[in-house]
Amino acid sequence: MIQQETYILPTAETVPDFESLYLAVRGLEQRIYTDEQLRQLPEIAPSHVHYKEWQIRKRSAERLVSYLAKKKKSLAILEIGCGNGWLAAKLAGLKDARVFALDVNAVELEQAKRVFKKSNLQFFEGDFSNQYFVGLKFDVIVFAASIQYFSPLKDILTKMQGYLADGGEIHIIDSNFYTEQTTEGARQRTFDYYKKISYPQLAAHYFHHRLDELAGFNHRILSNPNGIKNRLLKGSPFYWVRINKDAA
Ligand SMILES: C[S@@+](CC[C@H](N)C(=O)[O-])C[C@H]1O[C@@H](n2cnc3c(N)ncnc32)[C@H](O)[C@@H]1O
16 A cells, blocks of 8 residues: 555656656655545545645546436546546446556556456556557547646647547546647746756656647537636636547
């Protein structure tokens, strides 16, 4: 079981690769959960440092699950960058769903396998070059708070469209998208943040995708943090984007 208290942080010098850097920062940010906490996510104690963020993530997960439930059909779902697997486990609660979840982060993935044992849920370690899914087609591919680690956006989306079954959809949730005006400032803030916490190398793995990069894809913005409704109701600060298999 992962215990936050005993987790030893590697230093920036000793961890040049993405997985170790990422994990070190997760620890620093108090985002490594105990098995017991993970089992309950997105519910977490109001005293937890990330309680507010989990409230937001809970709402977006519920929104996605209820959107998919309305399809009233058995779905093959792939989550890319599943981390500790909390969302994949929720998706596996959909009637007749089969969920496949992939991540390069072996430590959290091991925890996911240990905590969420469901016959319709499988975890895979690695990135897409591992060829686990060659020949398979999915009805739904989910990127939850993970698309910012993939670049170029056009390449990953085009590749993922190739894994969609007819009528399939890619859903990007809990991530930000930027405009020509906001990208540079966001990039700088990300760099400043990682520098401040002594992991400037991680900034090189974090990408600020622009909304206009979606233009060539048959997509729909299902929730816009800057939309009037979201602003008035203090809704999610993140985008929810659906990309269809077929060309625009
Ligand atoms: C912020 S976490 C999100 C985890 C989870 N989806 C959630 O909603 O909590 C981003 C995840 O993307 C994973 N990731 C980054 N690059 C990846 C890659 N090339 N292939 C697979 N996973 C990747 C990271 O290891 C990390 O677990």
